[in-house]
């Protein structure tokens with residue numbers, strides 16, 4: 208099979224695509240892939256590290272307010288469609304899959320115009336603009352939350368879950384905490400603000416450092432690549448805690464996650480798929496800056512099942528943050544019940560389900 212994959216901007220759209228590619232490559236090594244992304248999105252770095260053929264297009268996203276920039280965006284979209292048509296004609300894929308982010312729009316749209324079967328994967332409980340638009344043109348829409356079914360043409364929707372769920376399981380005890388100078392046998396709280404980091408979370412964590420120093424747990428804190436320099440400057444002034452490791456980004460998250468006890472972070476859908484696949488309890492601080500407040504809706508699926516505690520950003524203080532971690536890590540009953548609730552939401556067979564969707568649209572065409 209030849210598969211074109213496109214998804215980008217943030218890790219939440221790139222990692223599911225990558226997980227799908229890695230698994231298919233492992234099971235069917237003769238499958239050929241082409242990844243289409245942008246130069247500015249996280250995909251350019253992440254995908255090219257994996258030696259997956261990568262082609263760039265130049266496209267920007269819509270501004271939600273009235274803006275002249277949107278006219279340029281529409282022009283770039285049609286230019287992008289023309290570029291994608293050329294790439295697709297040259298590569299001759301059997302199927303195209305878009306995992307969201309605006310870059311996938313011209314790719315999937317071009318596939319539809321060339322009558323190449325196409326599938327989109329929606330990670331969130333409420334879909335973004337790109338996938339809503341593309342759902343008209345594709346054969347199947349793969350979703351991760353039942354609640355997003357209502358936004359798409361019913362007969363096209365298949366509940367698959369997120370391929371990252373399949374990728375993170377089975378790696379327990381991989382000993383990856385040593386790489387950060389942390390100990391393997393001490394419970395670890397992993398704190399991060401999504402794939403790009405989040406300033407309000409960073410501010411609260413920096414103020415919590417002294418409080419963490421006396422805890423019977425340790426902290427692995429990811430600042431986000433672009434925030435790392437600022438955080439390090441502040442930490443240099445206030446002093447470090449020996450049980451807190453601070454890093455800009457982690458490239459082997461699928462291994463690291465298996466060894467942590469609780470996750471604190473935003474409520475990006477791909478992170479939630481990983482957390483629930485592993486049955487981890489979580490403290491979620493949904494980003495209030497995303498379309499339709501979709502992270503809060505993602506988070507509420509976990510909180511209403513008893514798998515997570517929600518900490519709204521406007522209530523976030525270092526005291527609340529530390530108290531929430533204490534509540535989970537210092538009480539075994541709470542830890543166990545949240546872990547079980549989390550595990551019940553996990554969909555570890557997601558990759559298999561999504562691959563079957565791809566096969567079904569390819570076979571239908573043949």
Ligand SMILES: CC(=O)N[C@H]1[C@@H](OP(=O)(O)OP(=O)(O)OC[C@H]2O[C@@H](n3ccc(=O)[nH]c3=O)[C@H](O)[C@@H]2O)O[C@H](CO)[C@@H](O)[C@@H]1O
Pocket residue numbers: 217218219220222307330331371399400401402403429455456457458459460461473474475476477478479481494497501502505
């Ligand atoms: C601001 C924004 O638009 N956020 C969206 C974006 O979030 P974002 O890109 O933050 O996505 P998620 O939190 O869902 O996923 C982050 C991914 O990056 C990985 N990771 C993170 C940090 C790190 O150091 N290393 C690493 O590998 C995580 O393990 C995960 O696989 O996509 C999500 C999925 O569509 C959406 O739900 C979010 O609302």
